[in-house]
Amino acid sequence: MDVVERTVAGRYRLLDRLGTGGMGTVWRAEDAVLGREVAVKEVTFPPGVSDEEREVLRERTRREARAAARLDHPSAVTVYDVAEEDGTPYLVMELVDARTLAEVVRTDGPLTPSQTAEVGLAVLGALEAAHEQGIVHRDVKPGNVLLRADGRVVLTDFGIATFTGDSSITSTGLLLGSPSYMAPERARGEVPGPPSDLWSLGATLYTAVEGRPPYDKGQPLPTLTEVVTGEHEPFVAAGPLAPVIDGLLEKDPEKRYDAATTRASFEAVLAAGQTTGTLPAVPAEPAAARRTERTAALSLGDVAEEVRQEEQSPVAAYPAGPELRRTYAPPRVVPGTRPAHRSRTPLVLGALGLAFLIGLGLLLSSMLSGSRHPGTGSPAGGAPQASASSQAAGQAPAGWVSHSDSGWTVAVPPSYSPGSFNGFPQYKDPATGRTIRVSTTAAGGGKRDAVADRRAQAAMFAAKYPSYREISIAKADYRGWEAADWEFTYTDGGAALHALDRVFVVDGRGYSLFFQTHATDDWAAAKADFDKIAAAFQP
Secondary structure, eight states, X not given: OOEEEEEXXXXXEEEEEEXXXXXXXXXXXXXXXXXXXXXXXXXXXXXXXXXXXXXXXXXXXXXXXXXXXXXXXXXXXXXXXEEEETTEEEEEEOOOOEEEHHHHHHHHOOOOHHHHHHHHHHHHHHHHHHHXXXXXXXXXXXXXXXXXXXXXXXXXXXXXXXXXXXXXXXXXXXXXXXXXXXXXXXXXXXOOXXXXXXXXXXXXXXXXXXXXXXXXXSSHHHHHHXXXXXXXXXXXXXXXXXXXXXXXTOSSTTTSOOHHHHHXXXXXXXXXXXXXXXXXXXXXSOOOOOBOOOOEEEEHHHHHHHHHHHHHSOOOOOOOOGGGSOOSOOOOOOTTSOOOOOOOXXXXXXXXXXXXXXXXXXXXXXXXXXXXXXXOOOOOOOSOOOOGGGSOOOOOOTTOEXXXXXXXXXXXXXXXXXXXXXXXXXXEOTTTOOEEXXXXXXXXXXXXXXXXXXXXXXXXXXXXXXXXXXXXXXXXXXXXXXXXXXXXXEEETTEEEEEEEEEXXXXXXXXXXXXXXXXXXXXXXXXXXXXXXXXXXXX
């Protein structure tokens, strides 16, 4: 127990630390006004989060209070208040005297299939109540499931919850969640929905009954890559629960078990007369600081690159040992439900939401929350390319600033501030709006040239943005490399923009230099900036 003497918002006196995770610390506290004990969550942010992303997360914290306050379900934690002090948000919640499912599994061992089904029914009820209100939890995991001694199961921590269809709050290139419990479609940058929570429920129940996560490679990126492209660990102890967990872990959300199917399956397991037992009780001594699954803040660009490398690696066969074979009998199909079925074909993380055919291969570029923008594509393939070493870059103008990332160097005017867009490096002049984005990917074989691929991308982009107006798509004379320039205008978020995307291939890698500015800017002067940037760019 960590004893403290600190009062938040002049009202909530922090007493001792109950738990610590990737997004904050939970304290046992006393409400001095009402004279009752409460739980206070002090929200902190993962390392590497920018100031802009911190503000996004602060808003998400305020959203948690609004979201949870709308819920009325015995398995959803009650939120009483939200406070802010010295820029740090605090959530004041019902104090649930319980251990987390993660603690129980770690200290007492896995639950039985029937106990797991009981937990699953309770959490499913909370999720159904949330989904009816248009709320998606987005971080269902064993550390957010509380087990009380009286049998009550509570889903807590709507800290990164979001409203279905509400995309007003986005974070450039930031993917939040616990990798072992994050649905594949979230990793692909798609907008999360109720099926995403159900996938996370399946992963949580797998851990409850098997004693280990379904996907765990020790580090966030490899784990998330396995979630998207691999198979979960084989079942050993799940028994009759295996079919429903398999159905929840279906990678395709369209084929995944829905809430009604899941509920019927849980009830069938319990009705089948399996051994039952009460849920593990809360220990008598106060809970120590809890080590839970860490919430990670991952760059979508990093995820795209990790998955691309995984997909290009030889596929290793499963070992033939009996310890890796599934031990349950063929599932008994519950009338009116779908049989469990899982796709064995690894899903391609195509641009984390949008696959662009660029050059002579498939480009992976990062898209967030279903928002598709230009400037994150690179050409792939084409005619034999000149060596980068034989194509010397020009000299950057005096006073310009050089930046290096992923094997390339770009020089920009000093007024351009570094940042990111959907996980890709971006440099922007806040005064003029002039922006340069750089992306790259491995190139593959094929039959298209850079111009043909720009036309293919333009067709897709025009379908997304009715305001799109093409100025030109033409072969570019760029330092001897296979290259094309795509110039166009479009409107995004009410802003009229003028853009130029130069794509080219060097030594088997595709590159994109995407430049845009406000349509009201002096295009000739802006284009002069771009020409100097392109001349000095070094692959």
